[in-house]
Amino acid sequence: QVQLVESGGALVQPGGSLRLSCTASGDTFDDYVMGWFRQAPGEEREQVSCISWNGVSAAHADSVHGRFTISRDNAKNAVYMEMDSLEPEETAMYYCTAVKSRWTYTYSSPSCFRFTYTYWGHGTQVTVSS
Numbered sequence: 807q808v809q810l811v812e813s814g815g816a817l818v819q820p821g822g823s824l825r826l827s828c829t830a831s832g833d834t835f836d837d838y839v840m841g842w843f844r845q846a847p848g849e850e851r852e853q854v855s856c857i858s859w860n861g862v863s864a865a866h867a868d869s870v871h872g873r874f875t876i877s878r879d880n881a882k883n884a885v886y887m888e889m890d891s892l893e894p895e896e897t898a899m900y901y902c903t904a905v906k907s908r909w910t911y912t913y914s915s916p917s918c919f920r921f922t923y924t925y926w927g928h929g930t931q932v933t934v935s936s
Contacts, residue, residue, distance in 0.1 A: 808833040808925050810902045815832055815930030826887045826930060828902030836860065838925075839907045839918050840878060840885040844898040844932075854900070854917035855887060861910035865918055892934045899929040 814826040841856035855876040857864040860936065864876050870889075878885040880885070882886060903923035 808835070808838060808904050810904060810925055810927035812900065812902045812927045812930035815900060815932045817933045817935065818892055820892065821936050822892050822934070823888070823890045824932060826889065826900055826902075826932075828882065828885045828927060830883045830885070830904065833906075835883040836880045837906055837908065837923060838904040838907050840876075841903045841905075841918065841921075841923055842876060842885075842887050843901045843903055843914055843923075844896070845901070846895075846898040849898075851901075853919055856919065856921070857885065858910040859908050860910060863909075863918070889932075892932070893932045897933050897935065898931075900932050901929045902927040 808830050809832045810830055812828045818824050836859050842854045843851050844854050847849040855866045857876045859880050861878045873889045873891045904925040905921045905923045
C-alpha cells in the first residue's frame with residue numbers, strides 16, 4: 807500500500823496561485839492513478855482532478871477547468887496541482903488520493919473520475935481570503 811503526504815497549502819489572496827504537492831511512499835508509484843479532492847466545512851467532498859499512472863491522461867472538474875492543472879513526476883514519486891485564479895469559495899482541505907490502476911484514456915474508459923480512490927493523505931489547508 808502507498809502512503810501519501812501533502813504540502814503546499816497556505817493562505818492566499820483571491821486571484822492568487824498555489825502549487826500543492828503530494829509525495830508517495832511504500833509502493834511502486836507508477837502503479838497508481840492519482841487524484842486530488844477537496845472538502846470545505848459543511849460541504850461534501852469534491853473530486854478536483856486526476857491523472858493516469860504515466861501522466862499522459864488527466865481530468866479536471868468543470869469548476870476548475872482552465873485554472874487548475876494536475877501533473878506528476880514518477881521519478882520523484884510526486885503529484886502536483888497548480889492552482890491559479892483562486893476564489894474564496896475554494897477554501898477547503900485538499901487531499902491527495904491514489905488507486906492502484908494502470909488506467910490511461912480510452913474511448914470506453916475516458917475518465918479517472920470513475921475510480922473509488924483507496925488511499926488518502928491527511929490533507930493540506932488552502933484558504934483564499936483577503
